[in-house]
Amino acid sequence: MRHRILRGLLAAVFAVSLVACSNSGDGPDGKKTTAVKSTPDANSPKLTYAGGKPLIKFPKADPPKELKVTVLEKGKGAEIEASDVIVADYVGQVWGKTQPFDSSFAKGTPLRMPLSKLVPGWGKGLAGLHVGDKVMLSIPPKDGYGPSGQPDAGISGDDTIVFYVEVHDALSITEAGQADATAVVDQATLPVRITGAIGKPVTKVEVKENAAEPTTRTKTVIARGTGPEVGSKGTMYVSYYVASKDGTVKETTWDGKRGPQASTIGRGTPFDELVGTPVGSRVLLTVPKTQENSGSASSVPPVFVVVDILAYYQDG
Template sequence: MRRLAGLIVVPLLLLSTAACGSDGGSDSTSSKNGLPAISSGAKFGQKPTLDKGEGTPPKELKVDVLSKGDGATVKKGDAIQVNYLGQSWDSDKPFDNSFDRKQPFDLTVGAGMVIKGWDQGLEGQKVGSRVELGIPPELGYGAQGQGDIKPNSTLVFVVDILKATQVPASAKGTAVAQDNTDLPKVGTNDDGKEPTVTVPKSDPPKKLVSNYVLESNGEAVKDSDTVVLNYAAYIWKDRKQFDSTYKTGRTQTFPLPQLTLKGLKTGIVGKKVGSRVLIVIPPDQAFGNQEQQGIPKNSTLVFAVDILAKV
């Protein structure tokens, strides 16, 4: 089964009103858990500079709360937004950071979107907190490494938790009549299970379709939003499913400004958070005359999308 996660521009970390963090502390700080010290930029919101690790790196996950926020506690399944800086234990140069990009990073905690050390280390922390994570190789990139990260590297991250949003299991709302027999029919279950999608044998529409299946009373999605979705995706011609977040058990977080599948973005923008939407994407707003991840060229795509939350 093909996955569409590659249709957004993502930082190295990927395989999402913030309470104010403590603004106390000096320009440098030392960790209580033997993690590298921050030599400058120690306050929440500042880009930190990390010293090189000293001595033997930790063999287990280490979490140090450098400043504790007063926001909600992050739970598994929450969509969160963070800023971060990461470097290897034996280096004093970062391999990645979001501060320079001026673009916070969005993820769903516990969904397997990021390395295990992040999923485990951020759960239970409070919004507005700055935490430092010491991540052993088995909870990072392991023996294979990643990019500039050497195999079997212990990683160190400083993470500012900016926002957290609880993600429901399913779209809910008023069922909208699906009386056009030339369009796919989508199930209206709201139990968190994958809805059925029945694609007709007629020719596909030549223009983009974006219709409510379940219409909530949530806020309308803007093209600048980051949204958390569950979806099932099909090729119209052979009616075969090529992607499903339900099958993997993981929602997908899409920053819409970075989403490169035009028809999916257009079909979501303007729809209400909490709704289920049928989106039919003609080839000129999908992949055109190029094969993509095994999807044949000139394919019309069908999506049943639950817009679960926006971050």
């Protein structure tokens, strides 16, 4: 039942880009690899621009054999962890080549994805850096696409790939809403008991015995944040805890494994009810009984969802 709820509540979110792949954190020999942090030198790739878009210019030197991180500009934001969801713009090129194989700058939309879903060099290279940093990641095959490469992108199994990355934001795996969000309702009047203070992960949601089963979707703002309001289009990131009155449904993103989830607004999910609510808020959603799949006799019981709104991006 666990993943049925996730599929039913969320619209698909993480677009697969050329940087996406499994992140094991190990080289092909099974050994852990670490990043070499450095400042720019004569053998470092340089940042240039063409048509207002960043490009990477390579030195007349062999690529590094180990993962190398060159910090071009330091940010002042939160420290990044390897388990974070990252929000960043990037351009990727094979070492020595003049044209990118992928670029969010050209697409006009930043990358928003868990570091664990990217090539290992991203997580190992960005961990310990900070939001606002601008860096070059020189990634050897063992921390990139491995011996198979990525032929569709023109990347061989022997190629070192380099990304110029501007980190805009990072959401931790246990990210919660705004700690100083303003309480709107007395939680004692809610149909659920919530364990977890405002601004902290929710560890338990119990539906009260006298709670009426929801027959329509409703939204109750528990604490109002001060961020921008969620618009009628775009993507939002949320953390949540789902529970049903009969106890058959219990689902959370605060389990230290899933982390924040993204939902594309306007696809008919219950999270569309959050439109107009400020980022940083904690909200209680009620969702009536729904069919598991179109034409299926199986159904998901009515559920109560405690949601923290973490971020909102107006795409396009």
